[in-house]
Amino acid sequence: MQNFIDAYSFINLRFLLMGLGVTVLISVVSVILSFIVGSILGIIRYSNIRYISKIVGFIIDILRNLPLLLIIFFTYFGLPNFGFKPDTIPAAILAMTVFESAMIAEIVRSGIMAVPKGQMEGARSTGMTYLQAMWHIILPQAYKKMIPAMVSQFISLIKDTSLATIIVVPELMQHAQIIYGQNANYIIPMFLAMSVMYFVVCFGLSLVSNRIDKRIRA
Secondary structure (H helix, E strand, C coil), X not given: CHXXXXXXXXXXXXXXXXXXXXXXXXHHHHHHHHHHHHHHHHHHHHHCCCCHHHHHHHHXXXXXXXXXXXXXXXXXXXXXXXCCCCCHHHHHHHHHHHHHHHHHHHHHHHHHHCCCHHHHHHHHHCCCCHXXXXXXXXXXXXXXXXXXXXXXXXXXXXXXXXXXXXXXCCCHHHHHHHHHHHCHHHHHHHHHHHXXXXXXXXXXXXXXXXXXXXXXXX
């Protein structure tokens, strides 16, 4: 019991919260960027643009079948060989965005395919261009269908930020390792604290998404 009391000192908890702040920062930025990039890639792949859609689809398939850890390693250790050397946090955000964009692209493509084809045909018959029909008619319906899958993917992204500790990103896992590295008796308390923090963030996101989903479907 004393180990828990000592482990959860004000200094240690503040240090953990600082790591959680970095985790949330990486997650939020990666979610926003991957949503934008993934949506664009998903639309391109669905639209069957000559050559371009196939190339984009090929790239997406490669990225989806690579481990995120490998992409993080390449971003931080490989890109400097090409003249670009990002710091740890930008490298983590870039790696997360690249990986998640591929995942989101497939979700977007599937969501668009779930919309009846007659919707596009009806929109085009009213004089809308393909892009106008996609923006005003198809995507609003498709995104409603994507909410559960999107949220699930974003929750996975939040948990995957722990992999960034491999390149010494000062996120939650890294800070916990520093604390229990100074005292092995703090390992269980730190793991418990991390579990609670990850749960609070991920469960909070789930609650928000459920409320949004209910409002949209109401």
